[in-house]
Every structure is written in structure tokens, then in C-alpha cells.
Amino acid sequence: MKGVRLVSNLQSSQLTSTGDAEATRYLTQAITNGKHWYIALLEAVGLWTKAEETHNGRTYRYLIAGEAFDWLLLAERLCEEVDGLLPNDEKIAFLFYGKSPLNLSIKRFKKLIGDSKYHQYLNYFYGITIEEALILAVQEEVRKERRASGYNNEQDTVNEVFQRIYGATKTALLKRFRKERGYPQVRSTSLAELKEFTYWLFKYRLKQCDKARVASDTKKALGRLRQQWSIPSPSSPLFLSQSGREPGS
16 A cells, blocks of 8 residues: 555664663753654654553553554653643643644654654554544444434444445454454454454555555545545645645645
8 A cells, every 4th residue: 555664663662771761851951941742752752662562550652553652642752751741732732633833744753753753653644544534434434324224223233334344244353353463352443453353454454455445545534634624735644645645736
């Protein structure tokens, strides 16, 4: 699929945290010395090494399935380190609504976080963000059809959505995913596992569908994101075109 390049480059959580301590120190010093906090944050993201960590009792998994970089989760973690140094309104808009305080080009964003992490970010964007948007888009289609016919069963709606996209129910696919990963077949699903499952669904769909269907589904998902995000700034790295370039380029 054009624009998708699977890259795995972050280090495991067992490795030294020295580089990450340097990343947080750099972030604090850079902001204190007058650098814009968002630029300093992206540079700190570029310095970060661990794929997963437990901090203050919370487990952070930044690299999903060894390939997809959840950079906003890392950004949230780093923002905690400099909470008192950030403009609260800009921080909230960024972390909760995905609105960056600066209009950076994709080229600048890529340079600040580094090539490898940028491609891992693309993996996350297409493999998780887009996949979630596709599920929501099809869910809206199914619900609209059900309302028109006077039938509305939410659980059955979820099954219909997954059947349309993946050719199997969510329960069957989750069971298969856990079996492949060696995870226990339990009733609950953590957020980290849900993200990994979504990424697995993305790769499953790429294998099952022809290129025309994949392109059509991606277009549908992008349309759902544009609606959800009210079309962010064309230069925002939080939103990419189907080819992985800045929209309109």
C-alpha cells in the first residue's frame, strides 16, 4: 500500500533508560531557555529510545507490535515532565484534540523526530488511526441502514461492521489475534491490547483485500477523519494524505 512502510527501530524496555533521562532533561532545559515547547517536545521525542515503560504505576507502550509508534502517548508522557512550563490551553488542545500549536510542515516534523520514528508514526497513522476511522465510518453506514429499516441491535451492528470489513465477527477475529500472539482468551481488553488488535486488523485487511478495495477503504477512513477533525491545517503532521504527503502536495 502506497505510503505505508513498516519500520521497527525503538529499543526494548529492558535497555538502559539513560537516553530517555537525557531526553526529559533536554526538554526541560530547552523550554526553560526559551525554545518553543512544541519544538522542544518533538526533539525530545527524537531522543527517546524505550518502546515501553512503567512510570508512576502506569504502563506506557509506545511501539505497537514492534512497528507502530504511538507518538502522542509519548508526547503525553513527556508533557508530564514539564507540566508547569507549558501553556495549559495549548497543552489541552494538543493532547485532547490533536491541535498542534505550530503549523509545521511534514518535512520539519520528520526532521525533528527523525526518519525512523517518522516511518513508525506512519505505521501507527495508517495501521491504527485510519483503521479506527474505517470501523467508525462503516459503523455509521450500518446504523443508518438499520434505523431506516427500524432494526437496531448494537451487538449485531458490531458483528455486521466487522463482517463487511474483514469477513468475520469481532469475537472470532479477536480470538484468532490472541491465539497468534499467545495472549489469554479473557473477557476484558486493555487499551494497549486494543491498539495492537487494531493494528493486526489493518495488516489482516491488507492481506485479505485487493488493492482497489484497500484504496477505497482508506479513502473512506480519511473522509471520516476529515469530518472528525474538521479538516486540520494542511501543514499539520497530525493529518496526512493517502500517499503520506502533506494534503494538497
